[in-house]
Amino acid sequence: MAEHESCLGATDEWYTPPEIFSALGLTFDLDPCAANSLFSQTPARFHIRPPQDGLAMPWTGLVFMNPPFGRRNGHVPWLRKFLEHGNGVAIVRAYTSAAWFHDWAILAQTMCFPRGKTKFVRPDGTIGRAPGHGIVLLGTGEIANAALQRCNLGWFVRR
Numbered sequence: 001m002a003e004h005e006s007c008l009g010a011t012d013e014w015y016t017p018p019e020i021f022s023a024l025g026l027t028f029d030l031d032p033c034a035a036n037s038l039f040s041q042t043p044a045r046f047h048i049r050p051p052q053d054g055l056a057m058p059w060t061g062l063v064f065m066n067p068p069f070g071r072r073n074g075h076v077p078w079l080r081k082f083l084e085h086g087n088g089v090a091i092v093r094a095y096t097s098a099a100w101f102h103d104w105a106i107l108a109q110t111m112c113f114p115r116g117k118t119k120f121v122r123p124d125g126t127i128g129r130a131p132g133h134g135i136v137l138l139g140t141g142e143i144a145n146a147a148l149q150r151c152n153l154g155w156f157v158r159r
Contacts, residue, residue, distance in 0.1 A: 029061025
């Protein structure tokens with residue numbers, strides 16, 4: 001769940017579109033940022049959902065992370081934990097001029113910048129229409145890096 005489109009304060013929950021999961025072709029072991037919604041469809045064996053705190057719980061296996069962005073840089077602790085875990089795919093804003101991007105996102109082993117602006121799924125299941133920015137998929141670990149390289153979503157780079 002993340003803030004990917006202006007929603008006038010209604011929610012910061014925006015779910016990853018299923019076409020991203022289809023392109024990756026992976027089943028993850030863990031989604032530490034899962035939402036309590038039928039429209040959050042991460043293909044993962046285990047989902048950490050509120051009120052559980054996925055940031056405080058241990059992570060194992062291949063992780064998919066679409067972190068909450070509820071406050072300024074609220075995703076940074078999640079990004080740090082993701083990078084420390086070292087095995088998975090994370091989706092964050094492609095804010096290449098932001099300090100957090102240069103401090104943390106560039107530490108990923110691989111990146112895939114999807115073409116165009118990704119339209120996320122709203123909490124009611126409708127598709128967002130006007131994303132305010134692009135995103136980047138970050139990869140760590142052999143399986144995640146290989147999936148990002150072959151997904152054909154956009155420009156791929158290995159650090």
